[in-house]
Amino acid sequence: MKKALLLVASHSLVALAGFALGIYALPILIAPAAPATAEVSALATKAQFTAQFRRDLAGSDALHWGEGSVSVGPTAVALMGRLAPGPDYKLYLAPAFVQDEPGFLRIKAQALRVGDVKTFENFIVALPQGVDLQAYNTVVVWCETFGEFISAAQYR
8 A cells, every 4th residue: 555655646746747847838938039139139129128137136047047148229119138948938028027927917917918928049020010118117018828027127
């Protein structure tokens, strides 16, 4: 009986570890090619605002982080940098700087969901036509599926 319980427990643990590894690895495997550095740089030259994703935010940890230069322009938000890989990342413009999950959840209703972040090294996300960048001051990357804060950068 004891041996059977150990087998069930060990097999369950291995299955759980495999599932967790799959959740982490799948977005990396299916991610499209990252935009070229030249393309991101070209958008950065047209940017109205710039900011930095940093790994030292209160809500960042070993699995949820971003680093690099964020450019916010009239047509797109671009990152020259990296994000921790994960599923279902969304880019938001927020009216106030936040640096963790509770902070973002407090203002999420006032934030503008811009679009999907599908690459983890450099990204470009088109802005909706007519968006008022002055109504917001922060770019936030959020994992919608798991409700996890990834990173934020205050651009003004």
